[in-house]
Amino acid sequence: xxxxxxxxxxxxxxxxxxxxxxxxxxxxxxxxxxxxxxxxxxxxxxxxxxxxxxxxxxxxxxxxxxxxxxxxxxxxxxxxxxxxxxxxxxxxxxxxxxxxxxxxxxxxxxxxxxxxxxxxxxxxxxxxxxxxxxxxxxxxxxxxxxxxxxxxxxxxxxxxxxxxxxxxxxxxxxxxxxxxxxxxxxxxxxxxxxxxxxxxxxxxxxxxxxxxxxxxxxxxxxxxxxxxxxxxxxxxxxxxxxxxxxxxxxxxxxxxxxxxxxxxxxxxxxxxxxxxxxxxxxxxxxxxxxxxxxxxxxxxxxx
Amino acid sequence: xxxxxxxxxxxxxxxxxxxxxxxxxxxxxxxxxxxxxxxxxxxxxxxxxxxxxxxxxxxxxxxxxxxxxxxxxxxxxxxxxxxxxxxxxxxxxxxxxxxxxxxxxxxxxxxxxxxxxxxxxxxxxxxxxxxxxxxxxxxxxxxxxxxxxxxxxxxxxxxxxxxxxxxxxxxxxxxxxxxxxxxxxxxxxxxxxxxxxxxxxxxxxxxxxxxxxxxxxxxxxxxxxxxxxxxxxxxxxxxxxxxxxxxxxxxxxxxxxxxxxxxxxxxxxxxxxxxxxxxxxxxxxxxxxxxxxxxxxxxxxxxxxxxxxxxxxxxxxxx
Numbered sequence: 145x146x147x148x149x150x151x152x153x154x155x156x157x158x159x160x161x162x163x164x165x166x167x168x169x170x171x172x173x174x175x176x177x178x179x180x181x182x183x184x185x186x187x188x189x190x191x192x193x194x195x196x197x198x199x200x201x202x203x204x205x206x207x208x209x210x211x212x213x214x215x216x217x218x219x220x221x222x223x224x225x226x227x228x229x230x231x232x233x234x235x236x237x238x239x240x241x242x243x244x245x246x247x248x249x250x251x252x253x254x255x256x257x258x259x260x261x262x263x264x265x266x267x268x269x270x271x272x273x274x275x276x277x278x279x280x281x282x283x284x285x286x287x288x289x290x291x292x293x294x295x296x297x298x299x300x301x302x303x304x305x306x307x308x309x310x311x312x313x314x315x316x317x318x319x320x321x322x323x324x325x326x327x328x329x330x331x332x333x334x335x336x337x338x339x340x341x342x343x344x345x346x347x348x349x350x351x352x353x354x355x356x357x358x359x360x361x362x363x364x365x366x367x368x369x370x371x372x373x374x375x376x377x378x379x380x381x382x383x384x385x386x387x388x389x390x391x392x393x394x395x396x397x398x399x400x401x402x403x404x405x406x407x408x409x410x411x412x413x414x415x416x417x418x419x420x421x422x423x424x425x426x427x428x429x430x431x432x433x434x435x436x437x438x439x440x441x442x443x444x445x446x447x
Numbered sequence: 448x449x450x451x452x453x454x455x456x457x458x459x460x461x462x463x464x465x466x467x468x469x470x471x472x473x474x475x476x477x478x479x480x481x482x483x484x485x486x487x488x489x490x491x492x493x494x495x496x497x498x499x500x501x502x503x504x505x506x507x508x509x510x511x512x513x514x515x516x517x518x519x520x521x522x523x524x525x526x527x528x529x530x531x532x533x534x535x536x537x538x539x540x541x542x543x544x545x546x547x548x549x550x551x552x553x554x555x556x557x558x559x560x561x562x563x564x565x566x567x568x569x570x571x572x573x574x575x576x577x578x579x580x581x582x583x584x585x586x587x588x589x590x591x592x593x594x595x596x597x598x599x600x601x602x603x604x605x606x607x608x609x610x611x612x613x614x615x616x617x618x619x620x621x622x623x624x625x626x627x628x629x630x631x632x633x634x635x636x637x638x639x640x641x642x643x644x645x646x647x648x649x650x651x652x653x654x655x656x657x658x659x660x661x662x663x664x665x666x667x668x669x670x671x672x673x674x675x676x677x678x679x680x681x682x683x684x685x686x687x688x689x690x691x692x693x694x695x696x697x698x699x700x701x702x703x704x705x706x707x708x709x710x711x712x713x714x715x716x717x718x719x720x721x722x723x724x725x726x727x728x729x730x731x732x733x734x735x736x737x738x739x740x741x742x743x744x745x746x747x748x749x750x751x752x753x754x755x756x757x758x759x760x761x762x763x764x765x766x
Contacts, residue, residue: 161565168559169578172640175593176581178604193607222635241487244480251477256484263491265747266515268498269739270719270724275509276498326479355586358701362727373588380592381705414596422589429584430577440644 145253157338176426181413183207187412206416209409212273216417218368219375226371227353230290234349237295239342242303243330260297277363292359293352299345306341306442344439347432354425375422380414387424476692507738518733524738534716542717542742546695548627552635553691557684559639561672576647579640591705594633595620620706623714630698630706630715645687649680686761693750696742718742 162365182190186201194200195332210216244250247259282288315333321355324332364370370378500515505525507518525684536661559579566572582590597603598619606616619625626630700719707715716724718738726735758764 150600154668157485157565158567161562162678164564165571165575169575171636172578172581175597176585178597189604193602193604193610196607217534237486237490240483244483247477247480249477250480251474256488259488263495265500265750266743267495267735268500268502269743270722271732271736271739272498272504273494275501275504275515275732276494276729286702292494295487295494297491300487309634312763313642325613327482330483351584355588357586357588373586373611376586376588376592377705379586381595390756411602414592418592418596420591422585425584426581429581433577433580436641437644441648442640444760 176419177421179416179418183363183415183419185412187408190274190412190415191408205409206413207420209413210416210420211357213379213417215367215370215375215435216372216379216420219370219372222369223372226286226289227350228296230353231350233290233294233345234296234299235346238300238345238349239303239335239338240330243307243334243338245300246304246307247326248308260300264297274362283363284365284369286364288363289360289369289371292363296352299348302348302439302442303338303345307338309442311337312340320414329430340435340438341442344435344442345424348439351425372421376417379417471606479651500734502740504733505740507733509736521707525734526741528734529738529741537713538716538718538721541714542696542698542719545627545630545698545717548631548700549634550691550695552631553688555635555639556642557646557680560643560680561652561676563643563647564650565668565672570638574580576640576643577641581640582637583641585637587699587702588705590633590637591702594629594706598629621708623711624709626706626714630703634699634702645683646680650676653679681761682763685757686763689750689753689757689764691755693746696746696751 146422177373178375179196181197181199182195183204184204185195185199185202187206189195189200245253245260247253250256269275277288277292311334315337316329319329319333355373357371357377360371360374361377362367364374448701460676502519504515506520506522507515508521508524509515509518513519559715563572563576564575566575585593598605600606600616600620605619610616619629657675658671659681661675666674696718698717698719700717700723703715703717703720704723707720719742720737721733722742725738754764
């Protein structure tokens, strides 16, 4: 490298590169940053566009209102239940199947592989699935949300590749000599060694479930079963938020002012809700992202 | 987990445990592995194959009373109806336009990965990468409500900035001409960092001797990127490109439905959202199934074509 020249082309590359990357960071972070500062600013200032880089005024009224919204907390509870139970169900189906398919000598392995792979290209689609769920009498049942989407072929392929690459055949051969059958091999050898990939697959499923609103939107009508994302859709997208009736007749100026502020509050609350709803992910994603990276890498290896 | 332990307990002294005998036992040798596959096979059979079987209602006039078999066979009626539907061309165009626009963002993750690869400081690189993943973890509903809030004509900060810079406030959310940008660019915002992971990994496998040799020969950094790094990750790029092309007609109805309003419909109604509207909302099951099936078939054809081209030109393919 030529270090003597101050304005060498390489140096310019470094400077421009760093600047663009910093700009990218700002673009990635700003929307969430803005959400946070807007959620604690004076509602009127947010609504009139006074807030850009720093909070204006400081109020936690938005959050106080959010804590009064029972539906959000019911949604939170439901989502946690759906995510935990759903992810467990997914793992129980995905990991053993992935292990079996990782065995190259298994009889009818190709047949099973095609059976699964075919569904990645063709599907019955929205309506035939809907009719099936209806015929199974699963509409508007809370457990429908857990059952649907419990298995993903691409997640299974990732786990299968992991089994193939990371668990040496020698281990199985050794245990065979000790008289272990295939199930014992799975539970005693493969499963303990598969902890990293189980974590990856569990997170893939869990994030998918946490963030899903569509399944619930189609199959649930009972509000008590709504997952958080569907509650959010109703509040944030469809504007179904009630913070008291707006009867302005016979009100004093002060009361009117109060009402006006409350009307603005409905908008400002949205920022608080977005933040509260995203908080769990924002807290845990720096810790779990390495698992996602791992999953993406295993998935990229052609099995 | 409990269930499986039970299965395991039954195994050891089972009569079906042939070691060397040929015959039925020879073929059933792996029944324990099949047992592990069973839950997944049953699930996929019920929730993927039965709906595939149900797709035949696209060729029938389905009524709940008559059921799938009992409903009258009408052949291509629903497909013909869709092709003759006045808005067919518009919805097809919308779907394709969003797909192609989305595909044009394909290089963004690659460029980002190449830029990260040029960073010397490990800490800075890690920090930028971590920050770039953040939007990926936000839900569709949250991202869409952010869009609705930020781009609002009167209250959104985007318009505040435009006005501050001397421009006019624009109603982004109801004007059809802005829909594509909002949809595609917000997608790019969400997946750019995460999509780069695979390329960053591929780049870290490029042999350093190769890069050093080029440097000694006097190649500039841009030349090294162009002549060494980019060709090295080309196989990864092609695989990802094939998959992206396969999804060209699968604009996300989950996201579009959240951004759709009566005023931007002329740009935002795509085949999958129309399927939803016709099927789930108006209950025309057969017609909606036909539309969905048509979309699926076109997708597979595109994937097959792209895969063939890739195979011929670069000997890389997904099957």
